[in-house]
Amino acid sequence: MKKENGYTFHTLTMKPDDEGEVVATLIEKKAANHSKKALLYIHGFNDYFFQDHFAEWANQQGFNFYALELRKYGRSILPHQKPNDFKDYHEYFEDIDAAVTFIREKEKNEKLVLVGHSTGGLIAALYAHEHRNDNKVDALILNSPFFEFNVPAFLKKTFIPLMVSLAGSFPKLPSPVGLDKGYGYSLHKSHNGEWDYDLDLKPDAGFKIHASWIKGIYTAQKTLQKGLDIACPVLVMYSAKSVKPGNYRPDMQHADAVLNVKDIEHYADVIGKNVEKASFEGGVHDLLLSQKQVRDKVFQKMEEFLKNNL
Template structure:
C-alpha cells in the first residue's frame, strides 16, 4: 500500500483525510490509531502534529484552518482507544503506560516525513501536552521536531495536596495488581456542557467520544499519569523551544456558572506554570485571559489571542 492509498475521507468532510495505523496486539487485543490530516492550500514543508487530551479526540477544525492559513499542513492523532480509533473489544481510553502512545506518534512522524515535510511543530492538549512533552524529552534532536506547543498540559493532578501526597503513590502501587479498578474521576461535571452546542457551548462534537460526564476513572490511567508526571516534576530537558499556554485562572464551579466558560475548571493553572518552569531549555510561558481548559475552544476573542501569541512565537523561533 502506498502512502497515498492509506488515506480516505474523514468524518469532518472532504478537506480532511484519515489513515488507519495498525500496531501489535496489546492486553486487550487488536490496536489501531488514526492519523487525520488537512493540507494547506499551497505546498509546504512545515507541519503540525496535534495530540488530544483525556476523554477527547480531534474535532477542532478552526485550529487546523489556522495552521493551514499560516503555512502548515495539519495532522492530528486520535490515539489508540480514543475517538476514531476505538474498537468494539476495547475499553475507552484504557492505558497502563503513557509510552504506549509512542508507537503511533513515531509512525505519524514517519508518515509526515514521507509526505515531504522537514519541520514539525509537536503539539498537545492536557494529557496530550504531558505525552508530547515527554516524547520530545525522550527523543532529543529528533530530525523532524523543531518546536513544541502545549495547551494546558496535565503536569499535575488537581487535588488536595495531602490527598496527592498520600493517596496517589498508594493508588499507583495498587494499579499494578488491579489496573481496571475504578475510582470516582472528580472531573468537573460542567466542562463538556460548557462546550457542546446542544448544551451551553458553541462546538459540535461526538458525545459518544467526548461524553457529557465521565464519573469513573481506571486505576491504570491514574498510575500512567502519576508515573509520567514524576519526570516532569524532577525537571526534564528539551532540545527544542517549548511554548506552554494556560488560562489565567482556575475555578471549581459546583453548579452552573459563567466561570465554566471563562476559566480552566479541569486543572490548576498554578501547577502548570510551576512545573513548566522546571523544564530545562528554551521555555516560554503564556497565560491567556478568560481561557478555557482547551484554549482553542474558548470564546472567539480569547482564541484569537491564542493564535496571535502562538504564531508570533513560532515566527520568533524561526519555525
Template sequence: MEFREDILGAPYEAAELPLAADEEGAVSATLVRRLVPGSQRAVLYLHGYTDYFFQTHLAEHFAALGFSFYALDLRKYGRSLRPHQSPNFIRDLAAYDEELDQAVRIIREQDGHSQLLVNGHSTGGLVAALWASRQAGRGVVDGLFLNSPFLSMPTSPAMRTLGAPAVGALGRLAATSKLPAPLNPHYVHSLHRDHKGSWDFDLTLKPAEGFPLYAGWLAAINRGHQEVRRGLQIDAPVLLMASTASTITNKWHPDLLRTDAVLRADDIAALAPRLGRRVTTVRIEGGMHDLVLSGEAARTEVFAELDRWIGAYLPALPA
C-alpha cells in the same frame, strides 16, 4: 498508508495506524490530516483525555500559516476506540511512542515535511512533552506548543504526595479496576452548543460524563507527572499556554466559561521551567481549559501569541 475521507469531510483525510496488540486484542490509532500542497511545514496535534480531534478552526489557522495539519486520535480514543477495548486505557504513557513514531514517519518521510511542530492539549500535552524529551538530540521535533498541558493533578501538594504510593500500588495490582471518579459534566456542557457552549462535536466520542477512570491509567499519569517534576530534557523551543485562573467546582457556575474548569492553571505555569531550557509561558485572560475553544477575545489572543512565537522560533522554510 491509505488515507480516506475523514468523518469531518473534505479536505480532512484519515488513515488507520496498526499497532501491536495488547491484552485486550487488536489495537490501532488514527491519523487525520489536512494537507497544504507544497508545504514543508507540519503540525501534529494530540488531544486530551476523553477527547478526540474536531477543532477544525485550529487546523485551518495552521493551514493559513502554510502548515499541513495532522492529528492523532490515540489508541482507545475517539476514532480509534473499538468495542472490545477499555476506553482511554493505557498502562504506560511511553506506549504511545508507537503511534507517534509512525505518525512522524508519515509526516516526514511519506509526505515530505521537513519542519515539525507538535501541539498537545491537556493529557496530550503531557504525552507530547514526555515523548519530545525522549526524542532530544534526534532532530525529530522542531517546536512544541502545549495548550493547558496536564502536568499536575488538580489537588494539593500534600494530596499528591500522600496519594502517589497508593495509586502506584493499585495500578500495578489492579490496573483495570474502575475508580469512583467520574468526569465533571459541566466542562463539556460549557463547550457544546446543545448545552451552554458554542461548539459542535460528537458526544459519543467526547461524552460529558466521560469514560470510566482506570487505576492503571491514573498510575501511568502519576508516573508521567513525577518525570516532569524531576525535569525533562526537551531541546526544542516550547510554548506553554494556560489560563490566568481556574474554577474547580461540581456545580454549574458562569466562571466555567472563562476559566480552566479541569486543571489548576497556576500549577501548570509553575512547572513550565521543568520542561527544557527554552520555554515561553503565556497566560490567557478568559481562557478555558482547551484554550482554542475559549470565548472569542481569549481565542484571538491565543492565536496572536501562537503566531508571534512561531515567527520567532519556527521561521518559514525557503520555497
C-alpha cells in the same frame, strides 16, 4: 484511508496489547499551497479531534495540518477496548512515532511542530524530551498541559498513591473519582457552549477511569516534575485563572475548570532551557475552545512563536 470534509483519515496499525488489536488515527488536511512544514496535534483526555478552526488556521499559516487520535481515543476506539485507558505513557510513543514517520518520510515534510493539549501536552513534552537528539520535533506548543493532578492535597497524599499501588495487581480497578460534568456543559452547544462534537467520543462526564490510568498519568507527571531537557523551543500556554471543578457554573466559560494553572506555570520552568510561557485572561482549559476574542489572542501568540522559532 478515507476522505471526508476536506480531511484524509489514515488508520495506523500498532502492535497488539493485552486487550488485542490496537490502532491510532492520523487525520490530515494539507495547506492550499505546497508546503514542507507540518503541525501535528495531540488531543487531551476524554477528547478527540473536532477543532476545524485550528486546522484552518494552521493551513492559513502555511502548515500541513495533522491530528493524531491516540489508541483508545476518538475514532481509534475499538469495540473490545476500555476507552482512553493505558498503563504506561511509552505506549503512546509508538503512535506518535508512526505519525511522525508518515509526516516526515512519506509526506516529505521538513519541519514539524508538535502541539499537545492537556494529557496530550504531558505526553508531547515527554516525547520531545526523549527524542531531543534526533531532530524529530522542531518546536513544541503545549495548551494547558496536564503537569499535575488538580485534586485536594489530602487526595494527592492518600487516594492517588493508593490507586497507584493497587494498579500493579488490579489494573482494571475502577476509580471512585472521575471527571465532573461542568466543563463539558460549558463547551457543548446542547448545554451552555458553542461547540458541536460527538458526545459518544467525548462524553460530558468522561469514560470510566481505572487504576491503571491513574498510575500511568502519575508516573508520567513524576518523570516530568523531576526535570526534562527538551532541546527545541517550547511555548507553554494556559489560562490566567482556574476555577473549582464540579457542576456547571458560568465562571467555567472564562477560566480553567479542569487544572490548576499555577501547577502548569510552575512546572513549565523545569522542562527545558528555551521555554516561553503565556497566560490568557478568560481562557478555558482547552484554550482553542475559549470565546472568540480569547482564542484569537491564542492564535496570534502561536503565530508569533512559530515565526520566531522556525
